[in-house]
Amino acid sequence: MALMSRVGRRLRRIIQRPASVELTRYEALLPAIGEREAELEKLSDAELTDAAARLRETEAFGTEQYVELCALGREAARRALGERAFDVQLLGTMGLLSAHVVQMATGEGKTLAGALAAAGYALQGKRVHVISVNDYLARRDAEWMRPVYDLLGVSVGWVEPALGAAQRKDAYAAEVCYGAVSEIGFDVLRDRLVTRVEDLAQPEPEVAIVDEADSVLVDEARVPLVMAGSVDAGIADEEVATIVRRLRLGLHYETDPDGRNAWLTSAGASVVEKALGGVDLYGDDGADRLAAVNVALHAHALLTRDVDYLVRDGKVQLINASRGRVAELQRWPDGLQAAVEAKEQLPPSERGEILDSITVQALIARYPQVAGMTGTAVAVAEQLREFYKLEVAVIPPNTPNIRQDRPDRIFSTPGRKLRAIVEEIRTVHENGRPILVGTQDVAESEELAEKLAKADLPCVVLNARNDAEEAAIIAEAGTYDAITVSTQMAGRGTDIRLGGADGADRERVAELGGLHVIGTARYPSSRLDDQLRGRAGRQGDPGSSVFFASLNDELVLANAPDVPEGIEADPETGEITDPAAHRQINHAQRVAEGVDLEIHRNTWRYTRLIEHQRAELLEHRDEVLRxxxxxxxxxxxxxxxxxxxxxxxxxxxxxxxxxxxxxxxxxxxxxxxxxxxxxxxxxxxxxxxxxxxxxxxxxxxxxxxxxxxxxxxxxxxxxxxxxxxxxxxxxxxxxxxxxxxxSTWTYLVQDNPFDSDAEQALKKVRGMLRKKRT
Known part of the structure; x- marks a missing residue:
């Protein structure tokens, strides 16, 4: 019977959780860990630290060491944080120590599981980088977990942009160093330019534990981190920018359905040529002006203020689409960056000669051992295996998830959808339940806030404009009567407690049904949907979620615009209940995910050779240096x-x-x-x-x-x-x-931001055909 039970569990795991590591061998260790608890409670802090130090004497970590580490870690967390690690957190720790990507639900304590695993690697004599998605989370987690590391006798530090060279070197000298993926990557690039060994900031990489692993390892894998050296100010063609501002879509230029490309029509080319004094854009002498026109047209037609970027403090600041945050060090390639600045009538920023670059995927590949943790790993299990040879371990929740995920509500137009969202907020708000609304971008978050204000429904807005207030806003998002409107900033790494930061109204809010999450549209990835839903239902809390969608949402128009005929909407509300509409939106999301995967694969095909060449040259450079x-x-x-x-x-x-x-x-x-x-x-x-x-x-x-x-x-x-x-x-x-x-400076740049090689080729062909017709 026991054998049949084990076989049954494994079959269920295969059917329900594809690409999931079998956890039985880790689960078998939990009773032994529990047996150590009473004995360890009697130790003094110094004795606990000494017990952890004895693990350093072990040549190889096996079953016995896993048990001891988890037992010591549980006791250290109880003393330092007042939190006794759940069995599932210890399963997560062991999954990380076995170099897997562990999937743990929101609120299940990934941060502590990651810290105990990092300490475990450190006690084996390995240097560990805990890689986060942003500087805020890196510092927060390092400071939060420091008392646990102190009790285990492990040193910890963190890196952030404000640190000087000496502080940075000290942080990396710690056994465990927390840092945002971009900051660690930029330090790798900086180290590649030093001329003295003592100026190197980072030791050789050994272990990476990646927080929000699907975001870092998949969504940002193809993003190059760039080190540039100052050359001069960027140059934008102001005359061309002024001309392009007057062009009209459909008459002077066209865009493709997915918004990745824009090109002049014959009428548009004639207007531009005449405005430039009769230049032949397609002649041998017009190549430079044509390039300037194309880049200005991209800036004008394809990049939208408050969606793709903000203008703040006299500068263009890009918005990271998957996080909703300002990407502090991100910019477009020099020509496009200058064109956007000209479009907004701002002075061009500094232009740089690229000295070196590295993709996030190549950065992670430097580490001999990689593990990761996230709430949404199974959806990208095949990519984690293909690109990183990593397997996913799904950790069951400590308390069953009782969140109610309602079916999507679909409407014929975005306008009718917005009215329904406002009405949904009004209805739920009447009894005081806290509401979190996840929007697609800054512009939408502010438009919805205006609508709510007119409906006498005051809300707090969290977007890239006020990201400095993020911690305070999120801390109170679960408060009775609260309405929080956020971009994707609230979708990852945030922990919303019922009743607010102090939990004073927890029971009252729980009785009302907990946090209600509303998505104003489906995201390009199902994982982003799941991350937003996951803000509710934390550790068995009550909660609910619902997504609103429209057949005219950007996701559908860009990826599945051919909506089946016969789908009818309610004439009064515009709501659509036809199952075909649900299938269409799901299809659009799958297409978007497929496009992103193909871009990732295509980028890696090219960068793999570059990374091989870089590694070979760096080996030679290191020999010259040392x-x-x-x-x-x-x-x-x-x-x-x-x-x-x-x-x-x-x-x-x-x-x-x-x-x-x-x-x-x-x-x-x-x-x-x-x-x-x-x-x-x-x-x-x-x-x-x-x-x-x-x-x-x-x-x-x-x-x-x-x-x-x-x-x-x-x-x-x-x-x-x-x-x-x-x-x-x-x-x-x-x-x-x-x-x-x-001087040198760093930035991120989207590789091939607008179109694929095939689309580029088609664009050239279309341009040549239009030229022949004229």
Whole structure:
């Protein structure tokens, strides 16, 4: 019977939870962990720390060590936080220690499970980075969990943009370091430019525990983090921006259904050519003006203020679509960034030469061991396996989820949908239940807030404009009578307690039905829907959720615009109950998810080669940085000059000078190589028209150029060594005509933000056909 029961459980797990790791071996350890509890309670704090220290003496972590770590961690959390870890949290800890992505429901204590796992890795002598989605969560979790780490004898730190070089180095020196994925990635890029070993911030990577793993590992995997060196101010064509502002959709330009592309009509081309003084945009002399027109048209037609970006403090600030937050360091490629700034009549921001870049996927691939945690992992289990070789472990909730998820309510138009949302809020608000409304973007959140104010339903708005107030707003979102309207900011990493921060009205709110979550539209990913729903029903709390949708929502228009005929709406309310409408919206969401996956795959096909080349060059650079290799190589190239300098400035100075010169040229040639590869990527779609495989052509272009870098760097270094002025203080590279940028800066940029290679090719063909017709 026991065997049949185990087989039955496994069959149910396979059927209900695809790609889920079997948890039986971890569950079997829970009684032993419980047996240690009474004994550990008798220990003093110092004795508890000593008991944890003994784990450091173990060569390999096995069953016995898992039991001891979880028992010690439970006791440390009880003392430090007043929280006794649930069995399911310890299952999550063991899943993380086994290098899985654990799926734990909202409010089930992922933060503590992650901290205990990080401590477990640290007690094995491994350095751990706990990677978060933003700086706020990284600092919050590090400070919150510090007392637990202290009791376990594990050092902890965190990195954030405000830290200086020395503080940053100290943070990474801790056994466990928390940081946002972008901040850790930027430090990797900064380390790739240092010329002295002591300036390196990060030690070699060992273990990454990724919070909100599906967001970091899937949604942002293709986003390159960029390190740039200052060149000059960006340049936008103000004349073109003014002309494009006057163009009208449908007459002068058209856009494709998914809003990823825009192009001039023949009438639009004529208007622009005339306004520019009769230039032939499609002639040999008009190429530069055509490029300026195209980028200005993209800024005008495809990017919307308060949806794609904000204008704040005289600057264009991009909004991260999956989080609803301002992406502090994110920008578009230089030409488009300048075009948006011209559109908003702002001065162009600083332009940079790209020195290096790395995708989030490549950043995570640096770690020999990776684990992760999130509330929505099963939906992307196949991608986690394909791109990271990670398996998902679904942790059951400590208390069954009793949240009521109502079916979507679908309407014929967004206007009628909005009226129904206001009415829903009014109805639920009458009895005092707290309401959280999740909107798609800043503009929609503010429009809904205005509608609610007119309906005498006051609300608090949380969006990218007031993200500094996030913690305070979220803390009170579960308060009696509260209405909170938020972008996707409230969809991840937030814990809404019934009754507010102090829980004073918890029972009163629970009796009313708990938090009610309303989605104003379905998101492009079902995981984002589930994250928003998950704000209610925390740890067995009552709660409910409902999504409103329209067949004219952006999701449907962009991904499944061909709505089946015969779907009818109620003539008074505009509500649609036909099951075909539900199927259409679900289909649109699946198409959107499929498009994102294909972009991810396509981007990784190209960046995989670049990452291989980067790793090979960095291995050589690291050898130059840490040894006397540069001196040896340059002595072979310029023996006379090296002997002369050895006598005049000394061996030590000569070695340092050779190293600086060779590192400079390696870094400059790598930056040039990235620029070359960028140009190849931009034109590779033309190969598709010639029936060639774009990826094969990319490899054919990229590999020979890369193999020239080391020899060319040595050749240039020998020339610089001969021409540069070298004294006992070192080398004056600037006087020799070679110098590093006076300042460096970092940003994120969406790879291929508007269209695929195929769409680019079609655009070119359409442009040529239109030109022929005129």
């Amino acid at each position: 040894t006397d290799l540069a001196r040896t190589l340059l002595a072979e190239e310029q023996p006379g000059r090296c002997e002369e300098l050895a006598e005049s400035v000394g061996e030590e100075t000569l070695t340092r000078v050779c190293r600086e010169i060779l590192l400079y040229h390696l870094d400059q040639l790598w930056a040039d190589h990235l620029g070359y590869l960028g140009n190849v990527r931009e034109t590779i779609h033309l190969r598709a028209l010639a029936k060639e495989q774009p990826l094969d052509e990319f490899h054919r272009a990229a590999i020979p150029e890369f193999h020239k870098i080391r020899a060319e760097a040595l050749k240039r270094s020998a020339k610089t060594l001969t021409e540069a002025s070298v004294t006992e203080d070192g080398v004056d590279l600037a006087a020799a005509g070679v110098r590093r940028p006076t």
